[in-house]
Amino acid sequence: MPDLNQRMISVWAGTVLVGLAMLAPLGVNEYYQSFLLQVFLVIALAQAWNLISGMTGYVSFGHAAFFGVGAYAGALFLTWGFPWWLAILKGAGVAALLAVPLGFLTLRLRGPYFAIAMLGLNEVGRIVATLWVSLTKGGTGLTLSPTLLPSLDVKYFTMLALALGATLLIAWIHRSRFGLELRAIREDEEAAEMVGVNTTRNKVTAFVLSALIPGAVGAVYAMYTSYINPASAFDHARNIEMIVVVLFGGSGTVWGPIIGAATVMVIREMLWAQFPAAHLAALGVLLLVVVLYLPGGLVSIVRERQQKRPDARPGESP
Amino acid sequence: MDLLEPEILLQLLINGLLAGALYALLAGGLNLIFGVMRVINIAHAEFMLIGAFGAYVLFNVFGLHPLLSLLIIVPAIFVVGYYFQRVLIERVVGRPMLTSLLATYGVSIILINVGLLIFSADFKSVPVLQGSFLVGELAISKPRTVAGLVSLILSVGVYLFLERTRLGKAVRAVSEHAQVAQICGIDVRQIRMLTFGMAAAMAGAAGVMLSIIYSFWPGSGVDFIQKCFAIIIIGGMGNFVGALYGGILLGVVESFVGGFISTQWAEAMAYLLLVAVLLIRPTGLKGVARA
Numbered sequence: 142m143p144d145l146n147q148r149m150i151s152v153w154a155g156t157v158l159v160g161l162a163m164l165a166p167l168g169v170n171e172y173y174q175s176f177l178l179q180v181f182l183v184i185a186l187a188q189a190w191n192l193i194s195g196m197t198g199y200v201s202f203g204h205a206a207f208f209g210v211g212a213y214a215g216a217l218f219l220t221w222g223f224p225w226w227l228a229i230l231k232g233a234g235v236a237a238l239l240a241v242p243l244g245f246l247t248l249r250l251r252g253p254y255f256a257i258a259m260l261g262l263n264e265v266g267r268i269v270a271t272l273w274v275s276l277t278k279g280g281t282g283l284t285l286s287p288t289l290l291p292s293l294d295v296k297y298f299t300m301l302a303l304a305l306g307a308t309l310l311i312a313w314i315h316r317s318r319f320g321l322e323l324r325a326i327r328e329d330e331e332a333a334e335m336v337g338v339n340t341t342r343n344k345v346t347a348f349v350l351s352a353l354i355p356g357a358v359g360a361v362y363a364m365y366t367s368y369i370n371p372a373s374a375f376d377h378a379r380n381i382e383m384i385v386v387v388l389f390g391g392s393g394t395v396w397g398p399i400i401g402a403a404t405v406m407v408i409r410e411m412l413w414a415q416f417p418a419a420h421l422a423a424l425g426v427l428l429l430v431v432v433l434y435l436p437g438g439l440v441s442i443v444r445e446r447q448q449k450r451p452d453a454r455p456g457e458s459p
Numbered sequence: 460m461d462l463l464e465p466e467i468l469l470q471l472l473i474n475g476l477l478a479g480a481l482y483a484l485l486a487g488g489l490n491l492i493f494g495v496m497r498v499i500n501i502a503h504a505e506f507m508l509i510g511a512f513g514a515y516v517l518f519n520v521f522g523l524h525p526l527l528s529l530l531i532i533v534p535a536i537f538v539v540g541y542y543f544q545r546v547l548i549e550r551v552v553g554r555p556m557l558t559s560l561l562a563t564y565g566v567s568i569i570l571i572n573v574g575l576l577i578f579s580a581d582f583k584s585v586p587v588l589q590g591s592f593l594v595g596e597l598a599i600s601k602p603r604t605v606a607g608l609v610s611l612i613l614s615v616g617v618y619l620f621l622e623r624t625r626l627g628k629a630v631r632a633v634s635e636h637a638q639v640a641q642i643c644g645i646d647v648r649q650i651r652m653l654t655f656g657m658a659a660a661m662a663g664a665a666g667v668m669l670s671i672i673y674s675f676w677p678g679s680g681v682d683f684i685q686k687c688f689a690i691i692i693i694g695g696m697g698n699f700v701g702a703l704y705g706g707i708l709l710g711v712v713e714s715f716v717g718g719f720i721s722t723q724w725a726e727a728m729a730y731l732l733l734v735a736v737l738l739i740r741p742t743g744l745k746g747v748a749r750a
Contacts, residue, residue, distance in 0.1 A: 200560065261730045268723075271704065384561070421571075428565035429547075
């Protein structure tokens with residue numbers, strides 16, 4: 142348990158980071174502002190994945206599908222004349238609505254079966270987006286007219302708000318009874334059920350919340366790039382990114398995804414410039430190294446230093 | 460054209476059986492790994508693609524026929540798999556299942572992207588066999604026949620190995636209860652290495668057969684691993700023979716759906732079957748109920 146002192150450090154560090162992020166557009170050029178926006182994007186997505194997979198241990202290999210659904214819904218609502226902020230809310234809403242039946246169906250599956258069922262979800266989304274031509278224009282994709290789009294500053298602060306909101310949601314859940322019950326499900330679902338935890342309701346709630354965030358992020362992404370097609374909205378690499386970022390930072394923790402996102406994005410940006418094609422392979426190597434040698438993520442190194450208890454072990458990766 | 464003519468039904472059935480035999484060979488290896496070490500190898504289809512690209516390179520550089528390159532590729536991938544188990548998979552055996560899922564996912568990402576670096580994202584194929592055998596009214600594609608029959612022979616071979624030989628019995632013993640097998644004097648580590656080598660070699664052989672019937676690129680694995688999961692869940696996880704039945708079933712279903720509805724729906728069948736089975740029995744139909 143983090144003591145009061147540690148919590149104060151967390152709160153102060155968080156406040157300083159958010160303050161810097163809010164002032165950044167005054168001091169940096171557009172390239173760095175775009176880069177920061179993408180870091181916020183990855184943080185928000187990683188926190189969403191952390192919510193379902195880090196906390197409950199139900200590892201989702203298909204979460205990027207909600208991002209894609211949000212991207213399409215947001216883009217469509219924008220072209221249908223809704224203001225940008227309402228389009229974002231609707232994008233989030235559509236993703237969350239979709240997650241309700243999906244959660245009830247797939248969360249009955251235990252461990253590897255859930256992972257396998259989710260692995261196809263992103264692919265299904267891509268196929269639907271390609272085949273439903275009357276709505277999505279198929280492979281041609283949707284282009285958003287610049288007159289409808291908010292400015293870069295607006296998109297930047299919206300993405301920052303989403304990253305912050307997702308993080309606060311995780312922090313709140315982490316300390317609440319709900320979070321405790323989710324972790325009980327991760328440790329031993331049958332035992333949790335036996336002591337009276339409503340596992341189905343908790344799992345589905347966590348799943349829907351964790352779909353809401355990528356839905357909103359997807360809508361902002363569509364406005365950021367102003368063009369989406371099935372391949373960019375349902376990009377398989379985005380799944381990989383979410384998982385790598387959370388595991389690298391430390392899954393099931395509040396700070397893990399933030400530290401993970403910042404580190405991975407900087408590494409990726411450097412690799413991107415040097416070897417454009419190799420950066421995904423590098424993410425694979427990173428995933429492998431973390432799974433094998435650092436199951437608690439970067440956060441666990443800091444923790445261990447602080448605690449120095451002989452019995453303190455890094456948390457098993459779920 | 461009337462779809463209900465017996466010749467057309469027979470044609471669809473034969474096509475389905477031939478495609479199914481290839482699926483069975485691929486999924487059989489995946490299930491063997493799961494049975495023996497409770498590891499789901501997400502990179503299994505990438506081992507298949509190593510076989511396919513191996514056949515492609517041997518054909519284009521040395522002009523070697525894929526049936527001949529089997530003799531080189533199968534042993535080579537066996538050795539790769541054997542040491543792959545020793546270096547990597549051995550570390551995740553016995554850890555929580557999601558550790559092995561994530562580790563093999565990492566391997567899959569690495570292999571796909573290394574493949575893209577070497578071979579680019581263009582579709583490749585090995586056009587050695589063309590045309591069809593004509594049997595009465597039926598026209599059966601030559602490459603599909605060869606690929607299907609070779610796959611069937613290899614699967615039966617592995618089945619006989621598991622059933623008849625001492626080593627095969629040891630593999631089954633480890634699959635049933637590793638600790639008891641250990642006590643009985645079986646070198647469990649060695650058996651795991653052998654199993655992974657064999658499974659990788661089966662995937663590699665499936666890849667060589669794939670190379671003569673389909674075009675492929677380094678990202679092709681995703682479709683196939685999806686199908687493999689459907690197959691092993693339908694047939695029973697950890698059950699080698701179940702994977703053979705499941706593979707053939709999927710092949711036939713795909714062929715009929717492709718013939719009667721559309722090929723796009725045929726591609727979605729694996730996923731629909733998988734979801735249907737999981738909804739009926741959340742732990743899979745047969746085989747190991749609790750991982």
